[in-house]
Amino acid sequence: LAKTTQPISMDSYEGQEVNITCSHNNIATNDYITWYQQFPSQGPRFIIQGYKTKVTNEVASLFIPADRKSSTLSLPRVSLSDTAVYYCLVGDRGSTLGRLYFGRGTQLTVWP
């Protein structure tokens, strides 16, 4: 299974753009990259998923370079409510047989 590496923590201020980078050097050809958000006392929530280039939804953007060995979650104009832990996962249904492993994630703290 592809292992991911993320910063343990990041700080930002309200209104700023936040970019969280995840390293996954041994990503496999069929692996997708997925990001989850977790608030205290809640289960993680799906944010965005992509395979290559750029994906954008109403919450975030995901940038994936051509070699796919890293990915960057971009949160535009963060607010206090974006304070959470963000997890990066890689895997696909076939090779992982449905198993997905979470690391420690990145604690994002947004300050007023």
Place this chain on the structure above:
Amino acid sequence: NAGVTQTPKFQVLKTGQSMTLQCAQDMNHNSMYWYRQDPGMGLRLIYYSASEGTTDKGEVPNGYNVSRLNKREFSLRLESAAPSQTSVYFCASSEARGQGEKLFFGSGTQLSVL
């Protein structure tokens, strides 16, 4: 939409007691999972079930058993609870998006073993 429902939300056990954590999903997902999360840590996979009738060990299965009762329900049993099993337990189910999985989580069970 209920999504993934876990019961109970809180539980206190004494060492050696047994209990079953219940999980049900109403999204017709094939795959279901049990994770535990300790303070300051990410989620660690205990067991998963790729489909009804199958279960498999994850990263930290020792001390636990699971039952995939039907497509909707996936229970986690602690036969003889130990203080090291004090944790927050999350159940999840998943749908395949093309090749990638999308996980849906329950709200968790806070378990304390004294």
